[in-house]
Amino acid sequence: xxRPYNIHKEKWKRAEDPYLPKHEGRIDDIVIPVMGATGxxxxxxxxxxxEAVGSSIRAPVDDSYTPCTNEVxxxxxxxxxxxxxxxxxxxxxxxxxxxxxxxxxxxxxxxILRRIAVWLASSSVPCLFLPxxxxxxxxxxxxxxxxxxxxxxxxHAIVPERMTEGIASGLEIFRQICGEESxxxxxxxxxxxxxxxxxxxxxxxxxxxxxxxxxxxTGPQRAAVxxxxxxxxxxxxxxRDIVNRIPDPIVLRLQHQIVDRKKSYEKTDAGLIAKxxxxxxxxxxxxxFRSFIMGF
Numbered sequence: 001x002x003r004p005y006n007i008h009k010e011k012w013k014r015a016e017d018p019y020l021p022k023h024e025g026r027i028d029d030i031v032i033p034v035m036g037a038t039g040x041x042x043x044x045x046x047x048x049x050x051e052a053v054g055s056s057i058r059a060p061v062d063d064s065y066t067p068c069t070n071e072v073x074x075x076x077x078x079x080x081x082x083x084x085x086x087x088x089x090x091x092x093x094x095x096x097x098x099x100x101x102x103x104x105x106x107x108x109x110x111x112i113l114r115r116i117a118v119w120l121a122s123s124s125v126p127c128l129f130l131p132x133x134x135x136x137x138x139x140x141x142x143x144x145x146x147x148x149x150x151x152x153x154x155x156h157a158i159v160p161e162r163m164t165e166g167i168a169s170g171l172e173i174f175r176q177i178c179g180e181e182s183x184x185x186x187x188x189x190x191x192x193x194x195x196x197x198x199x200x201x202x203x204x205x206x207x208x209x210x211x212x213x214x215x216x217x218t219g220p221q222r223a224a225v226x227x228x229x230x231x232x233x234x235x236x237x238x239x240r241d242i243v244n245r246i247p248d249p250i251v252l253r254l255q256h257q258i259v260d261r262k263k264s265y266e267k268t269d270a271g272l273i274a275k276x277x278x279x280x281x282x283x284x285x286x287x288x289f290r291s292f293i294m295g296f
Contacts, residue, residue: 005259007121012114012264018072019122020095020147029076031095031147031249032242033120035174036155037167038101041191043069045155045228046096048235053077059098070106072119073098083236087243094239095147102170102274109173109274110266116177117265120147121258148249151185151242152178155228156208157192158201163212169273175215176270179253184245186223188213189238194230 007013034042043059050057055077060069075096084090099116102109154174156167178186190208193201209217209225216223226241228234257268265271 005121005262007118007258010264012266013118013122017115017118017122018074019119020074020076024076025095025147026093028092029095029147030079030089030092030150030243031097032151032153032239033097033099033116033149034153034155035099035116035177036101036153037103037157037170038069038105040101040155040157041228041230042101042155043098044230045153045189045191045235045238046075046098048230048232049094049096049239050075050077052232052236053080053083053094069098069100070104071100072115074119083240087240089243102173103164103166109169110271113173113177113270113274114265117254117258117268117271120149120252120255148251148255149185150249151187151245152182152252153187153189153238153242155189155191158190158204159192159196168212171212173270173273176268176273177252177254179256179269180219180221182250182252183216183219183221183223185242185250186216187238187242188216188223188225189228190225191228191230193227 034046036042043061046059047061050059055075057075057077059073059075075098077094077096079089079092079094081090084092097119099119100107100112102112104112154171188208190201190205196204205225205227213223213225217225224241224245226238228238254265254268254270257263258265263271266275
């Protein structure tokens, strides 16, 4: 029997990289990574979910120019009993994964991808072998040395109306992270509806569906589109949608290429897209940001 993949032996895995340790994970955890550009409300969405399930845990948020999410972070909570019973997920936990945006001012797209890849491939759960039980059944939520996910949320602000190069690049990287085979587990959610007139927002949403998100919404495997309000109930509704859409956990293309095909993150489909901006150094980004803030 081949040995399971161990990302901790990879040179691109750093000791300080966050992940979900084996002793903290469970084989039936409902894992939902949350992705999107900086400032679209990823941490706010997670906090709304945490409030909806009655947790006092909160992801850091602020209104400063610098993005508040620089590292991948996960939040593990129990689901309310009435929600769990109604959706047949009793005694299961929800794991929300907050990620930095690909248009980050201090880090290249390649570095952001590396951090996300580390979490997806490193975060692992105990794989128990019980008498008279199928190894496949017991380890259904484990993938190599990492977790499968229940679904993935991609957030996009309905305002401003312009699509930037950074957002477009990040969206394509995200598409390659997921792969066409995982699209049924993808939720494309628009945010900031409280800052936009409904009629105007609807026109922009149609443009997203017919143009920007077309590759996600055509073909046999398709993502879903939802409007996300800045409320705990709307956030929990989105979680419910994921739980109901995909009964079994999914393997993202990025996970498959790293774990099964033994590729480094740079050689994955997502990595090849992120690579052209890899030379954009932290020092250069920090210098540009300081000049912007100080006005010279």
